[in-house]
Amino acid sequence: MKIKQSILALIITAIAVSCDDGRIYDSSAITATTGRTLHLTATIKGAGNWPDGYRLVTAGFNPTSNYALIAKDVMPAADGTVEHTMTQIDEEATTVELCIIDRLRKRIVTYESLDCTGAATNIEMNLGELDVSMYPTIQNKIFNTYCIQCHGGSTYAGAGLYLTTGKSYDALVNVQSIKSPAGALLVTPGNAEASFLHTALNTDISSSWRIDHIDIIQFPALLTIIDEWINAGAKK
Numbered sequence: 001m002k003i004k005q006s007i008l009a010l011i012i013t014a015i016a017v018s019c020d021d022g023r024i025y026d027s028s029a030i031t032a033t034t035g036r037t038l039h040l041t042a043t044i045k046g047a048g049n050w051p052d053g054y055r056l057v058t059a060g061f062n063p064t065s066n067y068a069l070i071a072k073d074v075m076p077a078a079d080g081t082v083e084h085t086m087t088q089i090d091e092e093a094t095t096v097e098l099c100i101i102d103r104l105r106k107r108i109v110t111y112e113s114l115d116c117t118g119a120a121t122n123i124e125m126n127l128g129e130l131d132v133s134m135y136p137t138i139q140n141k142i143f144n145t146y147c148i149q150c151h152g153g154s155t156y157a158g159a160g161l162y163l164t165t166g167k168s169y170d171a172l173v174n175v176q177s178i179k180s181p182a183g184a185l186l187v188t189p190g191n192a193e194a195s196f197l198h199t200a201l202n203t204d205i206s207s208s209w210r211i212d213h214i215d216i217i218q219f220p221a222l223l224t225i226i227d228e229w230i231n232a233g234a235k236k
Contacts, residue, residue, distance in 0.1 A: 035088040036116065038096050040125045043080045046133025051232045053103045056132055058086045058125075060093030060116075061107065068105040069093050089116070089123070096123055100132070108221045109141050134229050135169065135236050142226065143168055146216050158210070161186070172197060173234050179209075189234035192227035201226070 038058055047056045059068035070093065072086040089096060094117050099110040111132060116123055143151075143163040152162035159179055162171050172187045177196040184196040192198045200206050201223055206213040217223055229235075 035090045036119055036121055036123055038086045038089060038123045038125060040074065040082060040084040040086075040098065040127070042082045042098075042125075042127035043129045044074070044076045044082050044127075044132055045080045046131050046136065047074065047076050049133040049235070050100065051228050054100050054108065054228075055102075057099060057101055058084060059097050059099055059101060059105075059107070060086075060089045061095050061097060062092055063094060066107045068101055068107065071101060071105055074098065096125070098125065098127065098130075100137075102221075106221070108225060109137055134225070134232070138226060138229060139165055139168060142217065142222050150211065169236050173236075179206075187230055187234050190231060192230040195230050198227060198230065 040058055044056075050056070055071075056074045057068070057071040058074060059071040061068060070086070070089060072084070074082060074084050076082050086096075094115065095113050096116050097107070097110045097113045099113075100108040102108055111130060112125060112127055114123060114125060144165065147163045150156070150158040152164040152167060157163075159177075162168065173189060175186050176183055177186045179200070180196045184194065184199070186195060186197050188194045200213045201217060202214065204212075204214055
C-alpha cells in the first residue's frame with residue numbers, strides 16, 4: 001500500500017511541476033505570420049487567354065529587379081469576379097502589382113501598381129472591370145504607348161496603317177504590307193518570323209524609313225509578347 005501511495009505522490013508532483021513550467025500547450029495554438037497582406041477585388045476577363053508559361057498574378061517587387069519577390073496566381077471565378085488575398089509580403093517589397101509574369105517570375109506587363117513603402121498591415125487594390133486578354137494588352141501597353149503617334153493617333157497614319165483601338169486588328173492580321181519588298185503579311189497567324197510586323201520591330205529593315213522602328217520599343221519583353229500572340233494564332 002505504501003508503495004502505491006508513493007507512486008501516486010510522484011505522479012501528482014510531476015503534473016504540478018509541468019504546470020508550473022508552462023509545458024502543457026494548447027493544441028490549437030496559432031502560428032504567427034509576418035509581413036503585410038494584399039486584398040484584390042476586381043472583375044477580370046481574359047486571364048486564360050495567355051500561352052503556357054505566362055501567369056496573371058499579384059506580386060511584390062523591389063526597385064532593383066524585374067523578378068517577383070513573392071507572387072500568387074489570380075484565379076477569376078466563372079463570371080470574372082476576383083476576391084484574392086496574398087499574405088506575407090515582407091518589407092523588401094516596395095510595390096505590389098497585378099501583372100503578367102513568365103516562368104522565371106519576371107515581370108512582363110503591369111496592369112496596376114501600388115507603392116507599399118511603409119504601408120500598414122493591409123493593402124487594398126480595388127480595380128473594377130479589367131480586360132487582361134493578350135491582344136487588348138498589346139493594344140493598351142504597346143500600340144497606344146509607342147505607335148499611335150504616327151499610326152492614326154492624329155490625322156495621319158504612317159504607311160496607311162492604323163494602330164488605334166478598334167482599327168489595329170483588322171489593319172494587321174492577314175493584311176499585306178506595303179513596305180515589305182516581298183509583299184509579306186503584316187501578321188501571319190501562327191508564324192511570327194514570317195510576319196512583317198516582327199521584321200519591322202526586330203531588324204534594321206526600317207533604318208532608311210522616316211523612323212527607325214527597331215528603336216521604338218526598347219523593352220524586349222514587350223516584343224516577345226507580340227511574337228507570342230502571333231505564334232498562338234493572333235487571336236482578337
